[in-house]
Amino acid sequence: xxxxxxxxxxxxxxxxxxFGALASSLHVPYYFTAALSIFVYSGAxxxxxxxxxxxxxxxxxxxxxxxxxxxxxxFYGPHIEHQRPSLGFSDILSLSPLLTDETYAxxxxxxxxxxxxxxSLYIYAYLIWIGGTVVGNIxxxxxxPDVIGALALALPALFLGLLVPRIEHSEGLIVAVxxxxxxxxxxxxxxxxxxxxxxxxxxxxxxxxLVKKRSAKND
Amino acid sequence: xxxxxxxxxxxxxxxxxxxxFIPWAFYSRIGNGKEVEKxxxxxxxxxxTALFVYNIQKLDIETLVSLAAAFPVILKTRNMGLTVxxxxxxxxxxxxx
Numbered sequence: 001x002x003x004x005x006x007x008x009x010x011x012x013x014x015x016x017x018x019f020g021a022l023a024s025s026l027h028v029p030y031y032f033t034a035a036l037s038i039f040v041y042s043g044a045x046x047x048x049x050x051x052x053x054x055x056x057x058x059x060x061x062x063x064x065x066x067x068x069x070x071x072x073x074x075f076y077g078p079h080i081e082h083q084r085p086s087l088g089f090s091d092i093l094s095l096s097p098l099l100t101d102e103t104y105a106x107x108x109x110x111x112x113x114x115x116x117x118x119x120s121l122y123i124y125a126y127l128i129w130i131g132g133t134v135v136g137n138i139x140x141x142x143x144x145p146d147v148i149g150a151l152a153l154a155l156p157a158l159f160l161g162l163l164v165p166r167i168e169h170s171e172g173l174i175v176a177v178x179x180x181x182x183x184x185x186x187x188x189x190x191x192x193x194x195x196x197x198x199x200x201x202x203x204x205x206x207x208x209x210l211v212k213k214r215s216a217k218n219d
Numbered sequence: 220x221x222x223x224x225x226x227x228x229x230x231x232x233x234x235x236x237x238x239x240f241i242p243w244a245f246y247s248r249i250g251n252g253k254e255v256e257k258x259x260x261x262x263x264x265x266x267x268t269a270l271f272v273y274n275i276q277k278l279d280i281e282t283l284v285s286l287a288a289a290f291p292v293i294l295k296t297r298n299m300g301l302t303v304x305x306x307x308x309x310x311x312x313x314x315x316x
Binding site: 003004006007009010011016023030035036039040041045047052053057059062063064067070071073074075076077079080081082083089091092093095097099101102104105106108109146147148149150151153154155156157158159160161162163164165166167171172175176178179180182183184187193196199200201202203204206207208210211215 | 222224226227228229230231232234235236238239241242243244246254255256257258259260261262263264266267268269270271272273274275277278281282285286289291293295297298299301302303304305306307310311313314
């Protein structure tokens, strides 16, 4: 349990700082940066907001981009619910606004984490993210941009740390390779971040086929 | 201008909430077997891989060395916090050397 908090702190604080610093460097007023972290609470959507900020915000495009970026969340809640069928409607209502890539990843990697444990972890992650953004906004004036860039490494390292222990069999490795190749191709082709749903679904599709194949073999 | 931005942030907040809440709240269990559990496992692996790739801000030697340094840490310790720390320390050392 303790390591979940360490993971959230080491993953979120640097990324929050990096986001706050980036927003500050783009002259986004501090109250908008804080409002984004408090009310939207999604690194991907917040980053897209900054992208639109620099080119001029078109409200419909912004909302549509956010919808596509958030599509991956569609699967997160059901996975947690499948692991924890005892979660009731009110629990979901309190947890879902604070569901992120990282809290989802830690929740499914730590099935022993109960309702209370999840609630406190989710609130902690939320506060750390907001705190990081505020600190980043202030720090930009005193910290070299290179250091802030180094902090952005925290998130890929966090997902690496969550991914590796899950690959325990060949099916998992195949899924990771398929998803990874498509994601890397998307990055190299310069496709926008909303493309992330494609490698996720492709990997899932391959995974479903592998699981069905194995089940058929066993029957 | 400010009113428009406030409205956009409100729309984004509502959208983010609904896209997290609705699938979770209205998910009805599609089965109890090991098969469904395994499919969700595959989803997690696929999502973590894509998120890993997409969260790399720039692909340079410093990033590769830092992530390569984190790899044995997670293999040995299985500790996410230590893994992140290892990557960041190597990256910072790279900057200051």
